[in-house]
Amino acid sequence: MAPSTSSALTLKVNGEKHTLSVDHRTTLLDALRERLDLTGTKKGCDQGQCGACTVLIDGRRAVSCLQLAVAAEGREITTIEGVADGDRLHPVQQAFLDLDGFQCGYCTPGQICSALGVIEEHAAGWPSAATTDIRPEAGVPELTAEEIRERMSGNLCRCGAYVSIVQAVARAARAEEETV
């Protein structure tokens, strides 16, 4: 008997469980876009170089094009469609909208998911290549423009919206701090 080339699995996306049968070659990105009709997650390069397909997996940002769908079973996946609270935009989304942190909008879902990760990682004290003092006792580094640029560099934007993206992430991070 030929080996099976597909499997049934359950993906938990934005808090909702979806049971489906997928080709083993299917990436998480294609499962989201072509099987679950969650097309907010974008395909820019399909090889982990542009960040357009960034989602959160168990709260950590990941490029969904380099993840097979079958390997994502049992994980908590958050896509751009799960970021807002109903009709109320998340502060990161609101800041991107208000400060025009995008132009064509194609990299935007990945940028926003990545920004959510950046704000969490920074709050947890993770250093970046732009952090000048990485000693544990130095505490949480200030989230400067330099830090944001470095931490957001996995997400390419060809329209050249970086200047506004940095401002949007800074504004959203401040909003988060104020609500804590």
Place this chain on the structure above:
Amino acid sequence: MTTTTGPAAVTGAVGSAHTRVEGVAKVTGAARYAAEVPFANLAHGWLVLSTVARGRIRSVEAEPVRRMPGVLDVLYYGNAPRVDAAYEGMMGRPDPTVAVFQTDEIPCAGWPVALIVAETSEQAREAAESLVVHYDKEPHDVDFFPGRPGSYTPDGDGMRVEKGDVEAELAASTHVVDAEYSTPEEHHNAMEPHAATARWDGGRLEVIDSNQGSTWIADELAKLFSLDPASVRVRSEHVGGAFGAKGLRVHQVLAVMAATVLDRPVRVVMTRRQVFSLVGYRSPTAQRVRLGAEPDGRLRAVDHEGLNLTSTVHEFVESSASFGRPMYAADAHRSVNRVVRLNVPTPTYMRAPGEAPGSFALESALDELAEKCGMDPIALRVRNEPEVGPVSGLPFGSRNLTACFEEGARRFGWAERDPRPGVRRDGRWLLGTGVASATFPVIVAPSTASATAEPDGTFTVRITASDIGTGARTALTLVAADALEVEPGRIRVHIADSDFGPATIAGGSMGTRSWGWAVRDAAIELREQLALGGDIPAQGLTVRSDTGAAIGALAQKERHSYGAQFAEAAVDVGTGEVRVRRMLGIYAAGRIINPLTARSQLVGGMTWGLSMALHEEAVRDQITGAHVGADLAGYHFAANADVPHIEADWVDDPDPDDPIGIKGIGEIGIVGAAAAIANAVWHATGVRHRHLPIRPDRVIQAGSPRA
């Protein structure tokens, strides 16, 4: 409809900042791009490209692939439907590349040789990777260099322009600059790869696409497939970037072919690697600039020659030498664009085609001349301001270049600049500042629009415009609001559907100007009809406009946007690293409709200029004739960490011949930006960099500052 003059009806929408009308859809992921519109019974197409750079296809081994799971068909030159590319489209004769699978000849690497159509994308991809194609290889030639044998000056407007005696003026000049510059092959790389879905529905061909003009694409597809134009409908609601690359390309043609053969909807999406050889790119350029000047900087001669490449199947000219023609007064002007045909894909329009590489060369040369004359580079440019078009003799529409420099100099702190190169240090960094001029032609093309008053008090505007990220949809909403004298919130603007009637493309920075004119005309006439009173019928009251006659009546002038580019660079001559610390661009680019999105456009263009100056370079392997590293790791364009704070602003400069005052802002931001950075690198180090990108190895080889 002829109401094109008269005072603008202003409710204050135009000129005030508005977030994008489709912005919420874009930040929530709800906006659907071309590959994301669902279709029942959809089949997936996957392209197979040639691995040789010249030759003939001996055989396509389709049969084994047809037996693979899910495969529905294999299209190639042996079985593809016939098409006819001998037509004139909106942009002239098409690149015959669009007549895909019509011949067994291979003129370049990455040439489409087959399309696999399968039930799923995974099946199509595996079959595409399994397909065996045999070639009869022939020798190829992809070698591009200055003075390349076989180059020629094309026929056609503007390829060669001469005024006065350049050689005599150069001989009589006190100061002469004679330098060669080069720019590499550059690729658009819109974040959304090209994608199209085609289906036949009740005798009509429907295409969901990502393009810069649905009228344009519908017209080309009708001509290519010999269809009644009324039977073709193309839509392109959201476009994930374009920059000149999203015209008619093989993906739309193949989707139509496959949908026709299989009688079901077919989607064709290019991979990132395929985009590098299928959608065009900016040709590399090799330029020579000679300037001659009096001791006071007054120009006697401007001589600019630019060489670029094209394919063996189509002539596309990157007119870099044309940049200076409307810019500087001189006794003699000569500019010549030359081209050489090689075994490469055909290049195409890419953001500021001609102006982007041309401005790098000429605006760098002016900086060199300023150094020789011992003049401030801004003063040199102001000294050579022309009264009329330097070559054409035509009057200017409006020309506010000097105002841009004055405002920019004030804000950048130019007056405190020490002109000496190589004397400022900040730790391991040498610091310098530079300037350059920008210009881009003001273009307008006929368009039609409709405006409908709905019974519920709202308005609907329809126009086959394309919002490729420019903010056109929002700008047109604001234009309609002022013309109708209602709040923007009561207006819905629908775009990018060829059924709305003919309109021009998003290209040449002419989209918003051309569409805005048509939208304003329709809206004003609708308002006038509504003012007569009476009930609005259930289907609404609709008015149509056509700007063809008004645009045809425009007098000939030198119409351009202008800008002053400022940059500060930090250079580490030990590691070769160049960091841009800040950029400022001040523009005179017509009336600004939406300051929020306009600033994004201009800053985006400047970001392209930074990327061009320091990063972008596609490298072709002479042995294979194909690219090295054709992906976003091998082809680096500016990432977030490469880009400092960039400021863009403008001076008041409404176009006197446009009913709204628009000029166009899509391209001018990149023009001159690379030169400003290169001039700043010289100011930092004392070394001229005449070849882009200014890579670390070039900086290291250039050595330490002379100071």
